[in-house]
Amino acid sequence: MSRVRISTTVNGEPMEFLGGGGQSLLDALRDELRLTGSKEGCGTGDCGACSVIVDGRLVCSCLMLAPEAEGKRIETIEGMAEGGPLHPLQRQFLEHAALQCGFCTPGLLMASKALLDRNPDPSETEVRYWLAGNMCRCTGYDKVVRAVLDAAAELRQAERPR
Amino acid sequence: MSDGNQPTAKDLKVVGQRPVRPDGVDKVTGRAMFGADFHLPGMLAGRIKRSPHAHARIVSIDTKAAEALPGVKAVVTGADFDLNAGGEVEAGEGATAVKEVAANCLAQGKALYQGHAIAAVAAISPEIAAEALDLIEIAYEVLPHVIEVEDAMAENAPVLHDDLFTKGVKPTPTKASNVAMKTVMGRGDVPGAFAAAEVVVEGRYTTAAVHQGYIEPHACVASWGADGQSVIWCSSQGQFLVRALTSKILGLPLSDLKVIPAEIGGGFGGKTTVYLEPVALALSQKSGRPVKLVMSREEVFLASGPTSGAVMDIRLAATKAGKITAADMTLRYQAGAFPGSPVHLGCMTAFACYDVENLALVGYDVVSNRPKVAAYRAPGAPMAAFAVESAIDDLALKLNMDPIDLRILNAVRDGVKTVYGATVRCSALVDMLEQLKAHPHYQTPLAKGQARGVAAGFWFNIGGESSAAVHVDEDGGVTVVSSNPDIGGSRASMAMMAAEVLGLPIEKVRATVADTTSIGFSGSTGGSRVTFATGMAVCQAAEKVVEDLKGRAAQTWECDPKLVEWRDGSAVCLDPAKDVKPLSMKALASKSAKTGGPLASEVSINAQGAAAGYGAHICDLEIDPETGRTTVVRYTAAQDVGRAIHPSYVEGQLQGGAAQGIGWALNEEYVYG
Numbered sequence: 100m101s102r103v104r105i106s107t108t109v110n111g112e113p114m115e116f117l118g119g120g121g122q123s124l125l126d127a128l129r130d131e132l133r134l135t136g137s138k139e140g141c142g143t144g145d146c147g148a149c150s151v152i153v154d155g156r157l158v159c160s161c162l163m164l165a166p167e168a169e170g171k172r173i174e175t176i177e178g179m180a181e182g183g184p185l186h187p188l189q190r191q192f193l194e195h196a197a198l199q200c201g202f203c204t205p206g207l208l209m210a211s212k213a214l215l216d217r218n219p220d221p222s223e224t225e226v227r228y229w230l231a232g233n234m235c236r237c238t239g240y241d242k243v244v245r246a247v248l249d250a251a252a253e254l255r256q257a258e259r260p261r
Numbered sequence: 262m263s264d265g266n267q268p269t270a271k272d273l274k275v276v277g278q279r280p281v282r283p284d285g286v287d288k289v290t291g292r293a294m295f296g297a298d299f300h301l302p303g304m305l306a307g308r309i310k311r312s313p314h315a316h317a318r319i320v321s322i323d324t325k326a327a328e329a330l331p332g333v334k335a336v337v338t339g340a341d342f343d344l345n346a347g348g349e350v351e352a353g354e355g356a357t358a359v360k361e362v363a364a365n366c367l368a369q370g371k372a373l374y375q376g377h378a379i380a381a382v383a384a385i386s387p388e389i390a391a392e393a394l395d396l397i398e399i400a401y402e403v404l405p406h407v408i409e410v411e412d413a414m415a416e417n418a419p420v421l422h423d424d425l426f427t428k429g430v431k432p433t434p435t436k437a438s439n440v441a442m443k444t445v446m447g448r449g450d451v452p453g454a455f456a457a458a459e460v461v462v463e464g465r466y467t468t469a470a471v472h473q474g475y476i477e478p479h480a481c482v483a484s485w486g487a488d489g490q491s492v493i494w495c496s497s498q499g500q501f502l503v504r505a506l507t508s509k510i511l512g513l514p515l516s517d518l519k520v521i522p523a524e525i526g527g528g529f530g531g532k533t534t535v536y537l538e539p540v541a542l543a544l545s546q547k548s549g550r551p552v553k554l555v556m557s558r559e560e561v562f563l564a565s566g567p568t569s570g571a572v573m574d575i576r577l578a579a580t581k582a583g584k585i586t587a588a589d590m591t592l593r594y595q596a597g598a599f600p601g602s603p604v605h606l607g608c609m610t611a612f613a614c615y616d617v618e619n620l621a622l623v624g625y626d627v628v629s630n631r632p633k634v635a636a637y638r639a640p641g642a643p644m645a646a647f648a649v650e651s652a653i654d655d656l657a658l659k660l661n662m663d664p665i666d667l668r669i670l671n672a673v674r675d676g677v678k679t680v681y682g683a684t685v686r687c688s689a690l691v692d693m694l695e696q697l698k699a700h701p702h703y704q705t706p707l708a709k710g711q712a713r714g715v716a717a718g719f720w721f722n723i724g725g726e727s728s729a730a731v732h733v734d735e736d737g738g739v740t741v742v743s744s745n746p747d748i749g750g751s752r753a754s755m756a757m758m759a760a761e762v763l764g765l766p767i768e769k770v771r772a773t774v775a776d777t778t779s780i781g782f783s784g785s786t787g788g789s790r791v792t793f794a795t796g797m798a799v800c801q802a803a804e805k806v807v808e809d810l811k812g813r814a815a816q817t818w819e820c821d822p823k824l825v826e827w828r829d830g831s832a833v834c835l836d837p838a839k840d841v842k843p844l845s846m847k848a849l850a851s852k853s854a855k856t857g858g859p860l861a862s863e864v865s866i867n868a869q870g871a872a873a874g875y876g877a878h879i880c881d882l883e884i885d886p887e888t889g890r891t892t893v894v895r896y897t898a899a900q901d902v903g904r905a906i907h908p909s910y911v912e913g914q915l916q917g918g919a920a921q922g923i924g925w926a927l928n929e930e931y932v933y934g
Binding site: 120121129133134135136137138139140141142143146148175176177179180185189192193194195196198199200201202203204205208234235236237238239240241242 | 279281282284285286287288289290291292293294295297298300388473474475476477478524525526527528529555557558748749750907909910912913914916917918919920921
């Protein structure tokens with residue numbers, strides 16, 4: 100299998116890796132870069148456990164070929180807390196007990212972040228529609244939706260001009 | 262409901278609060294390691310060759326071309342397993358015949374369902390392993406197959422196992438069939454009660470097989486040691502169960518296999534057996550290198566889980582006032598390709614919510630060419646409840662009675678004897694039904710196109726074997742070591758119970774889940790047992806530590822240990838002759854070397870006395886008569902949970918369970934062409 104050198108930015112840092120063939124971005128992140136926070140639940144873009152943000156856009160990394168990441172800016176769950184305190188979404192997920200097994204959580208958090216990046220004040224319906232591509236079998240979603248709404252409120256509060 | 266000997270909520274400082282779970286940060290930052298996240302140097306990628314046929318005799322398997330492919334390091338088939346591995350292993354929610362688990366992991370002579378594993382390959386890359394699968398040549402003699410439970414019970418049905426003779430029938434049949442077992446349960450005079458009945462309702466109810474649907478596919482890494490001592494990292498509901506099944510299948514002493522539990526990405530009962538672990542370890546043994554096996558989602562659906570689909574007939578006899586006098590029920594449960602559906606649990610739970618004098622229950626455990634079923638949230642109970650609750654609704658309609666009133670009239674109360682022999686105690690069912698009736702949801706008028714359903718349900722809750730340890734560090738911090746994979750917040754409840762007993766703030770208590778060599782034996786995470794049984798072990802271990810601490814304080818003060826009390830994380834001296842300040846956990850821990858050595862306790866128990874759980878839910882639907890689109894517009898769940906250790910995670914169980922129930926009712930099934 101021919102492999103090519105792929106240059107990307109992952110969580111703000113330049114990263115190069117070898118990838119190719121039928122390798123997905125998800126497999127490259129997990130197997131080449133050992134960023135195993137992104138999960139494979141289905142491999143067909145149905146469950147959203149592999150959600151990452153590529154150049155500001157939410158994608159299922161299992162549906163993107165690794166070489167397509169060339170020159171792109173990739174955000175994964177590992178970069179969400181930026182080495183410092185937790186992101187308000189991460190904290191609210193914990194406060195609300197919006198996870199049980201935690202397997203879908205990285206994908207849900209990345210999808211939620213992509214939503215709040217573009218819509219800082221979503222309604223409950225907008226949150227539910229946006230997260231419809233992220234399956235969680237444990238929680239029944241109620242606590243997830245509440246956590247996202249509270250994180251959005253917290254972020255709006257933090258950004259309000261003084 | 263209070264058991265009488267439990268502390269009241271106001272006496273509790275940690276239990277009943279909602280702290281952040283001890284493993285929370287790992288789970289929101291991507292740091293938590295699940296089954297597929299491990300990587301070892303030199304690790305090979307495994308792949309499994311699966312049957313395209315629902316039922317076929319395996320005439321021959323030729324692996325020579327696959328073995329010759331550069332990069333392929335090992336190929337295994339069912340012949341690599343110890344077929345004489347006899348006996349049963351307690352799997353937490355029902356005993357499991359090891360021979361059948363082995364034959365499910367790698368087929369023995371016959372493929373029994375589409376997706377049945379036939380052979381496996383380990384290679385230096387996933388691509389080479391996949392290529393090697395194509396080079397394995399399998400000659401099949403395709404046999405007629407049978408999918409549906411009633412077809413499988415028919416006289417002329419294709420028979421899956423020619424050594425399967427129905428158990429529970431006397432005399433034992435001499436002809437093999439697909440009916441693995443007939444279960445009969447009952448009491449009283451059912452024909453007499455039906456003859457005297459003022460009202461009779463009857464119906465036939467079917468449920469579809471559905472998959473547990475955990476988002477994490479099965480995954481493991483196995484590493485065979487040159488000295489025969491091996492290690493498996495895997496996602497499961499029980500590291501000890503994986504050890505027992507894998508070592509029996511491969512003929513290893515238990516102590517030569519260490520199983521390290523990974524984080525588990527959902528299970529719901531579906532991860533209470535093995536599919537991959539013995540295969541991965543056999544590949545590792547042959548290749549001498551670590552092997553990772555991960556199922557794809559397609560493999561999960563084809564070859565793991567699901568729960569039993571069921572066909573049930575039910576008749577109820579009642580008085581005009583609504584008292585159910587008798588019930589007669591036949592339950593036929595799909596077992597999948599090997600015996601072992603939860604039909605006996607279906608029989609036991611079917612009328613567990615109701616006080617019915619005359620009962621006749623017959624259950625059939627039936628094999629067919631489907632994947633072997635696995636436990637799923639109160640295994641066996643939801644199907645039976647669907648039939649019973651639907652029949653009770655029919656009775657309410659016929660009697661023009663409120664469905665909740667009818668249920669209250671017939672609900673079990675403390676002291677009632679169940680059909681399986683237990684006496685009801687600590688039951689909150691009547692209380693819950695009354696609260697549901699008074700709930701604003703039940704008073705809300707229904708709009709046009711909307712409909713309302715009510716149903717009750719039951720699960721035993723079990724105890725069983727559990728181990729836990731409490732270690733006090735020299736700085737006064739505490740670690741709770743538990744024996745059960747944390748499937749949805751049990752580290753939190755274990756740490757909270759330890760903190761409660763020790764009188765410490767929750768932040769001082771850490772929780773960890775140990776591997777099979779680091780803690781005493783424990784049954785699986787399942788059957789709604791962990792918070793109760795492993796929690797009991799945690800509390801007892803913490804109580805032993807408290808006793809030890811009190812003794813050390815008494816030693817320091819040179820007073821009678823009986824005059825030392827443990828209060829809010831400190832030893833307090835009650836001896837009026839001593840003028841001493843309390844000794845904190847930190848102070849006592851820092852001196853432990855001088856007062857008798859490390860402060861630690863491990864407790865292994867067989868927990869008994871779990872009280873049963875009851876639930877009652879109301880669901881309002883809106884149905885579009887033209888398209889059939891069905892929307893849940895209101896849902897209220899009442900559940901008898903006992904003491905909620907961490908209420909948020911208890912709520913999560915109810916919400917998640919309700920969502921899965923809605924999925925089962927409206928959206929999910931296996932469709933065979």
